[in-house]
Amino acid sequence: MWDYTDKVKDYFLHPRNVGEIKDADAVGEVGAIACGDALRLYLKLDKKNGNRIADAKFKTFGCGSAIASASALTEMVIGKTLEEAEKITNQDIADFLGGLPPEKMHCSVMGKEALESAIANYRGYKAAPAEEGVIVCKCFGVTDVKIERVVKENRLTTVEQVTNYCKAGGGCKSCHPDIQGIIDKVWEKEVKPVAIPAKPKKMSNLRKMQLIQETIERDIRPVLMMDGGDMDLIDVDGNTVYVSFRGSCAECAGSRVTLKSTVEAKLREFVTEELVVEEVNQ
Amino acid sequence: MKRLVYVDNNATTRVAPEVLEAMLPYFTELYGNPSSMHTFGGQLYKKINQAREQVANLIGASPQEIIFTSGGTESDNAAIRGTLEANPDKKHIITTRVEHPAVLNLCQYLAQNGYEVTELGVDSQGLLDLDELHGAIRDDTVLITIMYANNETGVLFPVEEIGQIAREKGITFHCDAVQAVGKLPLDVGKSTMDMISLSGHKLHAPKGVGALYIRKGVRFKPFMLGGHHENNRRAGTENVPSIIGLGMACELARKHLPEEQTKVRKLRDKLENLILYQMLNSRLNGHKILRLPNTTNISFEYVEGEAILLLLNEVGICASSGSACTSGSLEPSHVLRAMGVPFTAAHGSIRFSLSRYNTEEEVDYIVEHIPPIIRRLKEISPYSAEIEELELKAAARK
Ligand SMILES: Cc1ncc(COP(=O)(O)O)c(C=O)c1O
Ligand code: FES
Numbered sequence: 001m002w003d004y005t006d007k008v009k010d011y012f013l014h015p016r017n018v019g020e021i022k023d024a025d026a027v028g029e030v031g032a033i034a035c036g037d038a039l040r041l042y043l044k045l046d047k048k049n050g051n052r053i054a055d056a057k058f059k060t061f062g063c064g065s066a067i068a069s070a071s072a073l074t075e076m077v078i079g080k081t082l083e084e085a086e087k088i089t090n091q092d093i094a095d096f097l098g099g100l101p102p103e104k105m106h107c108s109v110m111g112k113e114a115l116e117s118a119i120a121n122y123r124g125y126k127a128a129p130a131e132e133g134v135i136v137c138k139c140f141g142v143t144d145v146k147i148e149r150v151v152k153e154n155r156l157t158t159v160e161q162v163t164n165y166c167k168a169g170g171g172c173k174s175c176h177p178d179i180q181g182i183i184d185k186v187w188e189k190e191v192k193p194v195a196i197p198a199k200p201k202k203m204s205n206l207r208k209m210q211l212i213q214e215t216i217e218r219d220i221r222p223v224l225m226m227d228g229g230d231m232d233l234i235d236v237d238g239n240t241v242y243v244s245f246r247g248s249c250a251e252c253a254g255s256r257v258t259l260k261s262t263v264e265a266k267l268r269e270f271v272t273e274e275l276v277v278e279e280v281n282q
Numbered sequence: 283m284k285r286l287v288y289v290d291n292n293a294t295t296r297v298a299p300e301v302l303e304a305m306l307p308y309f310t311e312l313y314g315n316p317s318s319m320h321t322f323g324g325q326l327y328k329k330i331n332q333a334r335e336q337v338a339n340l341i342g343a344s345p346q347e348i349i350f351t352s353g354g355t356e357s358d359n360a361a362i363r364g365t366l367e368a369n370p371d372k373k374h375i376i377t378t379r380v381e382h383p384a385v386l387n388l389c390q391y392l393a394q395n396g397y398e399v400t401e402l403g404v405d406s407q408g409l410l411d412l413d414e415l416h417g418a419i420r421d422d423t424v425l426i427t428i429m430y431a432n433n434e435t436g437v438l439f440p441v442e443e444i445g446q447i448a449r450e451k452g453i454t455f456h457c458d459a460v461q462a463v464g465k466l467p468l469d470v471g472k473s474t475m476d477m478i479s480l481s482g483h484k485l486h487a488p489k490g491v492g493a494l495y496i497r498k499g500v501r502f503k504p505f506m507l508g509g510h511h512e513n514n515r516r517a518g519t520e521n522v523p524s525i526i527g528l529g530m531a532c533e534l535a536r537k538h539l540p541e542e543q544t545k546v547r548k549l550r551d552k553l554e555n556l557i558l559y560q561m562l563n564s565r566l567n568g569h570k571i572l573r574l575p576n577t578t579n580i581s582f583e584y585v586e587g588e589a590i591l592l593l594l595n596e597v598g599i600c601a602s603s604g605s606a607c608t609s610g611s612l613e614p615s616h617v618l619r620a621m622g623v624p625f626t627a628a629h630g631s632i633r634f635s636l637s638r639y640n641t642e643e644e645v646d647y648i649v650e651h652i653p654p655i656i657r658r659l660k661e662i663s664p665y666s667a668e669i670e671e672l673e674l675k676a677a678a679r680k
Binding site: 012013015018029033034035036037038039040059060061062063064066067139140163167170171 | 666
């Protein structure tokens with residue numbers, strides 16, 4: 001059971017502004033039934049009163065928090081000019097509801113996007129910003145532009161967070177490396193000087209060699225030998241460590257894959273994150 | 283107090299009062315360790331074996347073929363890993379795409395660690411194609427692990443035929459019968475199943491206890507290593523109160539088994555027929571006949587399942603859904619997807635699973651509450667036009 005706030009429950013059980021506006025000035029539409037949620041937002045502007053939003057209505061297909069987020073959004077925009085409404089972020093929608101479970105943040109993003117789509121529709125633009133770009137996640141039809149945006153706006157650092165915010169990566173997972181790439185790119189450009197502590201001093205090759213050997217002797221070989229196996233360190237070239245496996249563990253292809261990743265994990269833990277382990281056949 | 287109508291018995295069941303009563307002394311006066319040399323503890327060994335007999339009786343096994351575990355998940359893990367360890371030179375496993383995660387995720391893990399796994403598909407009614415199973419068998423197939431009854435749809439697989447095929451090829455057949463035990467009669471003596479998993483909390487025993495049946499002569503290596511418990515097949519000091527509870531629950535299940543086919547089935551059918559009749563945007567997921575007597579899985583097209591559950595919850599009705607929002611992932615249930623249920627329906631699926639404790643009055647209560655809930659969500663939905671079109675078509679068919 002999700003841990004919904006009382007306000008989310010209230011807005012789900014008693015949604016405000018459900019419906020359509022027949023002569024709406026702007027209609028925004030996002031989501032699709034295949035993805036599990038969809039939202040249509042209608043805005044009516046008051047031409048006499050500086051084009052302020054006089055009325056807003058919505059229709060949603062989705063879970064409790066999707067309905068609550070859409071309803072909250074309509075309450076938030078009524079009385080605002082389009083320029084003011086445009087400044088509302090998905091976090092504002094979540095805050096209005098007293099917060100959303102992390103896995104449900106995409107509901108607030110959907111609200112924000114419907115608003116953008118409505119405003120673009122009013123201004124006669126073809127596509128709201130999130131619809132541009134190339135599709136990165138095929139399962140949910142999410143583009144690089146959209147992923148980059150949720151990453152920046154919500155200061156996301158992991159693929160899991162991106163999935164929570166815009167669903168990208170929540171299906172077959174094949175796009176995870178691409179999403180990680182976008183996250184890396186965003187933070188490399190934008191915050192590295194502040195967010196990431198100064199890089200540790202570069203390790204000398206000699207020191208690296210020493211540490212690799214120590215780690216193998218101390219943490220890796222004893223474990224392998226318990227299972228009747230062993231390994232040799234063949235060479236180190238830059239950050240690539242070449243090893244070969246011996247004994248029982250070398251016989252089955254499956255265990256070799258595991259071995260490689262355990263060895264790699266240990267070396268990364270005790271030497272440096274950048275190491276890659278390659279197996280050579282002897 | 284708010285009313286409670288519990289129709290989520292495939293998720294878990296209430297502990298039967300008789301079961302609780304049988305367990306209580308083992309928390310208080312009889313707290314000894316069955317492995318102890320003194321009578322105070324040692325006498326419990328006999329009690330555990332009595333429970334073993336009760337479990338064995340329910341499925342027609344002999345007591346020596348039963349080991350107690352911590353539940354369905356452990357039984358599945360022990361059966362699968364124990365078979366693989368006992369037959370180390372064979373590397374191919376056959377299972378299905380609709381297994382419980384206890385089997386499915388383990389098989390996917392094994393597939394990344396030296397094994398090859400074939401996942402058989404199902405048709406739109408959730409049924410298996412035995413020809414496909416035949417075709418999947420290889421010389422190095424070591425294990426077939428296929429469930430008896432699906433937890434989401436209740437659809438039954440032809441386990442005896444599967445076992446027959448496995449036996450002809452000398453392959454071990456493990457059956458996750460967690461949802462079937464206590465709901466369907468089982469007689470392993472006449473069966474072709476080599477191993478069966480069962481779980482206490484699905485048949486009115488507590489959570490965290492289960493059993494694994496291993497047919498005499500089937501090769502198996504213990505999964506949990508340690509002391510000499512369970513005849514060296516499952517280490518760990520016995521969960522005495524829960525094992526006593528499981529024994530009692532199995533005895534009760536045997537007594538009440540006919541009721542599943544009469545009373546429970548009748549209630550389920552009434553619930554299902556009335557909902558399908560009243561709600562023109564509803565459809566049944568799974569084969570109508572080849573199914574557990576207690577389960578119905580109904581989709582309300584263009585309406586989202588979590589929202590339905592939350593509104594049902596408001597009137598005290600506990601059910602579950604295969605919608606993406608409730609599965610904790612972003613995609614709807616793997617079972618419905620494997621059946622090719624369209625997205626418009628998969629996101630709006632609700633499972634009602636009954637037990638012998640449900641009443642006709644409760645069924646009426648649910649039937650009364652469903653239409654206003656669906657109507658309310660339809661009004662919020664941007665797909666109201668699609669729903670109306672669907673309803674017109676359905677009405678024309680009637
Ligand atoms: C078919 C099936 N297998 C296995 C399990 C797991 O059982 P347990 O909850 O006792 O670990 C369940 C229950 O959720 C189930 O329905
Ligand atoms: S492509 Fe992104 S999850 Fe499948």
